[in-house]
Amino acid sequence: VRRLQEFTRIRRDQAFAPVDLTLVIREALEVSQFRWKDEAMRQGVEQRVVTSFAAVPLVSGDPAELREALTNLILNAVDAMPGGGTLTLATRAEADAVVVTVADTGAGMTDEVKRRLFEPFFTTKGAKGTGLGLSLTFGIVSRHGGQIDVDSAPGRGTQFTLRFPILSPAGGEAPGTARAPVAEDARPARCLVADDEELVREMLSDLLAQAGHAVVAAASGAEAIERFRAEAFDLVLTDLGMAEVNGWQVARACKELRPDVPVLLVTGWGVELSAQELAAHGVDAVLAKPLRVDDLLAAVASFSAKRR
Ligand SMILES: Nc1ncnc2c1ncn2[C@@H]1O[C@H](COP(=O)(O)OP(=O)(O)O)[C@@H](O)[C@H]1O
Ligand SMILES: [Mg+2]
Incomplete structure (x- = not known):
């Protein structure tokens, strides 16, 4: 537990972490609720909020900054609808972007406003505006390697479109990779995560920890095997392509030590092996990158549950 706390503390100080933008939007809606819900209600107007979230890959970012950027856009939208209206927030995945x-x-x-809206201190709201919201938002999106576009016309509403590069390069879903069924009892599991890429290792660890699992992260295949020897685990998640000791070797070593512990192989390449062939290599299932949060958590829940 101490390791885990140390881990999260270190992570929090770091600027960028793997981020689920859908969660960021939910948070932005929550922190701005006093404006689109409470204040609107007091003024007798209805701000309808519609969300349409796809399962999107993670992006690399600072969740607090991203939440601020989204909150600025939400507040501007509410400002633009003094008589009420509909605010629509959506996420979707493209080949290499969320x-x-x-x-x-x-x-x-x-057009005049559209040309100037990202300028610092540009506002059409007089004393009520600072003109800083969108210049800050622009800065945040740029820092994340993203893009922001606006589509708007007088009387026709406004749409801002933000594009963020996804965390791991799109490799497409590996052929033959089954989506793991969602387990009913997602009990906390002790997970060993092996990945030599720091960002991916942190992403996996963070997601699992957030879902209530205990995580030990290993930066190499050799370290993973060492840790597996030393401690009890409910589940192993290992990257395939690691230098020196790769995922297959981790899987085999773990199975030799404790055949009852499920091993999930994470890979960006299509692993076209039958269930039997995978089993012969000590692998219980393959998870394809880019990983979807839901799939990852479902697989961990179902495999750690199966064990019990
Ligand atoms: N959703 C929107 N609909 C209409 N106008 C907008 C919208 N978002 C931004 N704007 C315009 O861009 C200007 C700059 O926005 P911003 O930088 O957030 O500053 P502020 O909100 O303090 O005015 C606003 O004053 C407004 O004229
Ligand atoms: Mg603003």
Whole structure:
């Protein structure tokens, strides 16, 4: 447990971490609720909020900054709909990007405003505006390697489109990779995570820890085997392509030590092996990169549950 706490503390100080943009949007909606819900209600207007979230891959980022960027867009949308309207937030995945859209049915913008809206201190709201929201948002999106576009016309509402590069390069879903069924009892498991890429290792560890699992992270195949020898685990998640000791070797070593502990192989390449061939290599299932959060958690839950 101490390791885990140390781990999360270190991580929090780091600027970038793997981020689920859908969660960021949910948080942004929550922190801005006083504006689109409470204040609107007091003024007798209805701000309808519609969300449409796809299962999107993770991006690399600072969740607090991203939440701020999204909150700025949400607040501007609410400002643009003083008589009420519909705010639509959506996420979708493209080949190499996660796309977030924030749309409102408000006043829209003239071309003049559209040209200047990202300028610091540019505002059409007089003393009530700072003109800083969108320049900050632009800065945040740029720092994340992202892009922000606006589509708007007077009286026709506004849509902002944000594009963020996904964390791991799109390799497509590996052929023959089954989606793990969602287990009913997602009891906490003690997981060993082996990956030599720091970002991926942190992403996996972080996601599992957030889902309530205990995580020990190993930076190499050799370290993973060492840890597996030393401690009890419910599940092993190992990257395939690691230098020196790779995922197959980790799987085989773990199975030799404790055949009852499931081993999940994480790979960006299509692993076209039958269930029997995988089993012969000590692998219980293959998870394809880019990993989807839901799939990862479902697989961990189902395999650690199966063991009990
Ligand atoms: N969703 C929107 N609909 C219409 N106009 C917008 C919208 N978002 C931003 N704007 C325009 O861009 C300007 C700059 O926005 P921003 O930088 O957030 O500063 P502020 O909100 O303090 O005015 C706003 O004053 C407004 O004219
Ligand atoms: Mg603003």
